[in-house]
Amino acid sequence: MQKFSAQIKKSGKTIALVPTMGYLHEGHISLVRIAQKVCDATIVSIFVNPAQFGPSEDLNSYPRDLEKDCALLKKEGVETIFTPTPKELYPAGYQTYVNALHLSEHLCGISRPALFKGVTTVLTKLFNIVSPNKAVFGKKDFQQFVIVCQMIKDLNFNIEIIGAPIVREADGLAMSSRNAYLKKNQRKPALSLYKALKQSEQLVKKGEKRAETIIGAALKLINSFDETLIDYISICNLETFEEVKIIDCPVLMALAVKVGKTRLIDNIILSP
Numbered sequence: 001m002q003k004f005s006a007q008i009k010k011s012g013k014t015i016a017l018v019p020t021m022g023y024l025h026e027g028h029i030s031l032v033r034i035a036q037k038v039c040d041a042t043i044v045s046i047f048v049n050p051a052q053f054g055p056s057e058d059l060n061s062y063p064r065d066l067e068k069d070c071a072l073l074k075k076e077g078v079e080t081i082f083t084p085t086p087k088e089l090y091p092a093g094y095q096t097y098v099n100a101l102h103l104s105e106h107l108c109g110i111s112r113p114a115l116f117k118g119v120t121t122v123l124t125k126l127f128n129i130v131s132p133n134k135a136v137f138g139k140k141d142f143q144q145f146v147i148v149c150q151m152i153k154d155l156n157f158n159i160e161i162i163g164a165p166i167v168r169e170a171d172g173l174a175m176s177s178r179n180a181y182l183k184k185n186q187r188k189p190a191l192s193l194y195k196a197l198k199q200s201e202q203l204v205k206k207g208e209k210r211a212e213t214i215i216g217a218a219l220k221l222i223n224s225f226d227e228t229l230i231d232y233i234s235i236c237n238l239e240t241f242e243e244v245k246i247i248d249c250p251v252l253m254a255l256a257v258k259v260g261k262t263r264l265i266d267n268i269i270l271s272p
Helices: 002-010 026-038 066-075 115-130 139-154 177-181 184-190 192-205 211-223
Strands: 015-020 041-046 080-082 134-138 160-164 228-236 251-259 262-270
Touching: 002 015, 002 115, 015 026, 015 115, 026 041, 026 134, 026 160, 041 066, 041 115, 066 080, 080 115, 115 139, 134 139, 139 160, 139 251, 139 262, 177 262, 184 192, 184 251, 184 262, 192 211, 192 251, 192 262, 211 228, 211 251
Parallel strands: 015 041, 015 134, 041 080, 134 160
Antiparallel strands: 228 251, 251 262
16 A cells, blocks of 8 residues: 555656545535545555454444445545455554544544544554545534544644534434444434434534533434434534533534433534
8 A cells, every 4th residue: 555655656657545444425425525536546445444443442343345445445446455354454463553632532432432542543554554734524523523633733744634514414404324233213213413413503503502501402302212312412512522512613512312322422512
């Protein structure tokens, strides 16, 4: 991969990387299409990263279908797919990790303490191997997007990070590989995340500025559905993820909810 990327760059072409864990859906494909517009060559990595899963999380059951993924990418005109193995990226004796200290202490980092240390480590490795000019990330994982931007700045990577909007199903559910876990009767409870965000948006439009009131209304809505267990609902600063009490500038509303055994995340920008 390193030699191949070097040859592409030597020919004067630019490279865009789309890092994924596979089991691709239209959300991933939207990232691919952006990558194809901004660079000459698009490389998609597919790697289920063991470093970002905790001991009791779904590493072994995480959905995988490499054959289908390759077919989807071929249809989009992607010529290069990078599929390293865990033993290649984390060989025996591996001991070096990258960690964004403060940004990872909020939101998903509280209930999933291994997540962002694993994400920043594997991305550092992928960036060093592929050496892209640009990399494209979806903003459904908004915390991840901000952390990656911070890492690029802190570690002096000469890479432009592009953030892409959330892609949703027709009913509003944010596209995610983990949606495959949902049973038929869990679809409506899963939609409670999006409904809570849209409800919050309307409350802010009507003049509500108290975060506590908006979060309370979201809690009530989500808890009215069966099989929902709220991990967090947060209204916070867009750059630091610190909680805000009064919405007097654009803020992030982010939430994580378990529907049955499936953990879903979603977010929206609330602007007064």
